[in-house]
Amino acid sequence: MTERRLQxxxxxxxxxxxxxxxxxxxxxxxxxxxxxxxSHFYHYFKSKEELGYEVLNRQFERFADRGLAILREPMIDPxxxxxxxxxxxxxxxxxxxxxxxxxxxxxxxxxxDAHEGFRIRIExxxxxxxxxxxxxxxxxxxxxxxxxxxxxLSRFIIAALEGAVLMTRVKRDLSVLEGIALxxxxxxxxxxxxGVTTVRPRRVE
Amino acid sequence: MTERRLQxxxxxxxxxxxxxxxxxxxxxxxxxxxxxxxSHFYHYFKSKEELGYEVLNRQFERFADRGLAILREPMIDPxxxxxxxxxxxxxxxxxxxxxxxxxxxxxxxxxxDAHEGFRIRIExxxxxxxxxxxxxxxxxxxxxxxxxxxxxLSRFIIAALEGAVLMTRVKRDLSVLEGIALxxxxxxxxxxxxGVTTVRPRRVE
DNA sequence: TGCCAGTAGGACCGAACGGTCCTAATTTAT
DNA sequence: ATAAATTAGGACCGTTCGGTCCTACTGGCA
Numbered sequence: 391m392t393e394r395r396l397q398x399x400x401x402x403x404x405x406x407x408x409x410x411x412x413x414x415x416x417x418x419x420x421x422x423x424x425x426x427x428x429s430h431f432y433h434y435f436k437s438k439e440e441l442g443y444e445v446l447n448r449q450f451e452r453f454a455d456r457g458l459a460i461l462r463e464p465m466i467d468p469x470x471x472x473x474x475x476x477x478x479x480x481x482x483x484x485x486x487x488x489x490x491x492x493x494x495x496x497x498x499x500x501x502x503d504a505h506e507g508f509r510i511r512i513e514x515x516x517x518x519x520x521x522x523x524x525x526x527x528x529x530x531x532x533x534x535x536x537x538x539x540x541x542x543l544s545r546f547i548i549a550a551l552e553g554a555v556l557m558t559r560v561k562r563d564l565s566v567l568e569g570i571a572l573x574x575x576x577x578x579x580x581x582x583x584x585g586v587t588t589v590r591p592r593r594v595e
Numbered sequence: 596m597t598e599r600r601l602q603x604x605x606x607x608x609x610x611x612x613x614x615x616x617x618x619x620x621x622x623x624x625x626x627x628x629x630x631x632x633x634s635h636f637y638h639y640f641k642s643k644e645e646l647g648y649e650v651l652n653r654q655f656e657r658f659a660d661r662g663l664a665i666l667r668e669p670m671i672d673p674x675x676x677x678x679x680x681x682x683x684x685x686x687x688x689x690x691x692x693x694x695x696x697x698x699x700x701x702x703x704x705x706x707x708d709a710h711e712g713f714r715i716r717i718e719x720x721x722x723x724x725x726x727x728x729x730x731x732x733x734x735x736x737x738x739x740x741x742x743x744x745x746x747x748l749s750r751f752i753i754a755a756l757e758g759a760v761l762m763t764r765v766k767r768d769l770s771v772l773e774g775i776a777l778x779x780x781x782x783x784x785x786x787x788x789x790g791v792t793t794v795r796p797r798r799v800e
Numbered sequence: 801t802g803c804c805a806g807t808a809g810g811a812c813c814g815a816a817c818g819g820t821c822c823t824a825a826t827t828t829a830t
Numbered sequence: 831a832t833a834a835a836t837t838a839g840g841a842c843c844g845t846t847c848g849g850t851c852c853t854a855c856t857g858g859c860a
Contacts, residue, residue: 394806394807408708409708409709410617410705410706412615412617412618413617415846415847415848416847416848416849417847417848425807425808426807426808426809426810427807427808427810428809428810428848428849428850429807429808429809429850429851430806430807432849433805433806433807437848437849438847438848438849495758495761496705498704498762498765499615499696499700499701499703499704499705499761499764500615500701500704500705501615503613503614503764504615504618509765509767513765513766516762516765539774541774542774542775542778543778545762545774545775546755546774546775546779548758549755549758549759549761549771550754550755550758551758552757552758552761552762553700553754553757553758553759553761554754554758556704556707556757556758557754557757559703559704559707559708560703560707560717561721562714569746569747570747570750570751570754572747573747573751573782577782577785580781580782580785599837620816620818621818622817622818630837630838631837631838631839632840633818633839633840634820634821634822634838635836635837635838635839637818637819637820638835638836642818642819643819801860802859802860803858803859804857804858804859805856806855806856806858807854807855807856807857808854808855809852809853809855810851810852810853811851811852812849812850812851812852813848813849813850813851814848814849815846815847815848816845816846816847817845817846817847818843818845818846819843819844820841820842821841823838823839823840823841824837824838824839825836825837825838825839826835826836826837826838827834827835827837828833828835828836829832829833829834829835830831830832830833830834
């Protein structure tokens with residue numbers, strides 16, 4: 391029933407993350423999903439716009455399964471989970487072979503100013519993401535310094551990761567992302583209470 | 596002579612930073628620059644692609660004038676310059692009213708995977724930018740810890756700023772960028788040698 | 801049996817796209 | 831004065847775009 395729909399969604403997701411939403415034509419999606427023609431496509435989606443919305447949601451759910459799920463693992467120390475989550479983002483990017491970075495970041499850069507419908511939905515995605523990190527930070531509160539601003543820190547983490555993925559794509563070099571991930575972990579460690587040094591890397595030598 | 600050219604370049608820069616390169620048509624640029632017709636435009640630029648390249652260069656030069664120039668001020672302490680530079684990025688974004696963020700980041704996200712010609716040019720822009728920060732970091736070497744990796748740190752700074760601009764556009768809230776700028780400064784301060792506390796903010800209360 | 805969602809495929813639409821070509825008026829430098 | 835560059839403006843081209851419409855064949859299910 392919805393099998394073919396998912397097929398279309400997947401094909402569209404790949405194309406959009408590689409070439410952007412505007413540069414991905416409905417005909418491309420049809421070719422990618424091996425449909426017979428336009429009417430076949432419009433049997434499942436009422437417009438290209440709606441397709442875009444659903445792709446965005448699906449990408450987020452996928453990301454939530456693979457990445458955000460780690461943030462909720464109840465058996466692992468929250469700060470370790472944060473570290474694992476950052477690793478997961480790196481792994482996710484590694485899988486795509488450097489190409490086609492964060493589907494949210496791409497759509498955000500492309501459509502945030504031009505298309506209010508997308509902007510709002512992307513904002514919601516970021517917000518859901520940020521709230522996951524915020525609640526993790528809240529959970530890790532006993533280990534953190536009192537003056538840690540969870541809202542600001544969560545935004546910083548997301549911004550750093552999004553920027554890192556972008557730079558990695560431009561330079562076609564995964565080590566860029568790896569380096570930034572490392573620095574990001576050090577920055578987070580900076581907020582840990584003195585004495586509660588769970589990971590706390592300082593001065594390597 | 597080249598006056599009209601600059602007019603076109605400016606109009607195109609505005610449009611591209613607002614709607615992206617693909618979604619900006621030559622006709623839009625003509626309208627924006629108040630040209631008489633297509634032939635008038637193609638009198639100055641041989642293709643839309645070439646226009647894009649020149650816009651990219653011009654945007655970088657502008658950014659270099661306003662932002663990167665600060666990094667080279669010889670009379671100011673290097674780490675203070677870095678801080679001022681971050682302030683300049685915030686100010687630049689504030690001027691555009693939250694809309695149309697980093698012209699490099701936008702083009703990068705839109706075209707890095709799709710268009711090799713742009714990818715290479717954007718990579719060069721980032722590289723020039725990174726090298727400015729690297730040489731500043733080199734200059735500040737006596738104040739920094741011995742194990743500071745200038746390459747990695749410069750990349751981190753750029754990634755954080757690019758990601759911050761992106762998030763700010765999505766949320767239409769400049770305070771996002773301001774918060775991240777603050778955290779970024781704290782991260783940089785983390786690399787300062789103990790005892791040489793120029794700015795070093797730790798534990799506010 | 802009849803119904804209906806899914807599959808298949810093609811014709812077609814108006815609009816927008818990047819780009820070319822051509823003519824002619826106006827300005828500028830020599 | 832004259833040649834060259836710039837400005838002006840329109841016609842046109844082939845292609846692609848998102849989207850509609852129409853026909854017809856398939857399968858399963860009541």
